[in-house]
Amino acid sequence: MTEKQLRQVWDRTSGHCHFCGDPVEFEKRGWKDGDLTGYWEVDHVIQKGKGGSKSVENCLAACTRCNRLRWHRQGEAVRELLFLGLIARDEIAKSTTTGKMLAQLREKRLAQNTLRRKSMRTTLLDMPNDEGEAV
Numbered sequence: 600m601t602e603k604q605l606r607q608v609w610d611r612t613s614g615h616c617h618f619c620g621d622p623v624e625f626e627k628r629g630w631k632d633g634d635l636t637g638y639w640e641v642d643h644v645i646q647k648g649k650g651g652s653k654s655v656e657n658c659l660a661a662c663t664r665c666n667r668l669r670w671h672r673q674g675e676a677v678r679e680l681l682f683l684g685l686i687a688r689d690e691i692a693k694s695t696t697t698g699k700m701l702a703q704l705r706e707k708r709l710a711q712n713t714l715r716r717k718s719m720r721t722t723l724l725d726m727p728n729d730e731g732e733a734v
């Protein structure tokens with residue numbers, strides 16, 4: 600992908616991860632050891648293997664953390680997450696002390712994500728269009 604196309608992909612979400620809404624910096628691309636804050640990668644909305652194109656229209660910016668969370672967990676790591684998820688779900692269903700805590704944490708996380716998405720949407724709406732008008 601050319602620098603211009605990368606910029607177009609980055610612009611599509613006004614420089615935010617399309618999964619979590621966190622801001623990403625155009626120059627910080629890919630992976631590095633340590634603090635990944637602001638790092639991003641190109642995510643193909645329809646996977647290439649499933650017929651998705653490589654065009655800008657099929658690509659969105661994803662922070663490296665979200666992208667790796669999604670793509671680099673395979674096999675055993677995915678099973679571990681699912682297994683922990685099943686335990687958590689049972690605890691919540693039984694309303695145990697742990698379950699209540701987990702349910703609260705889940706609500707808190709969902710509320711944070713909603714707020715982030717709302718502020719991202721506001722940012723997008725405030726963006727001037729090509730004519731310099733707010734859209």
Ligand SMILES: [Zn+2]
Binds near residue numbers: 616618619621
């Ligand atoms: Zn993200």
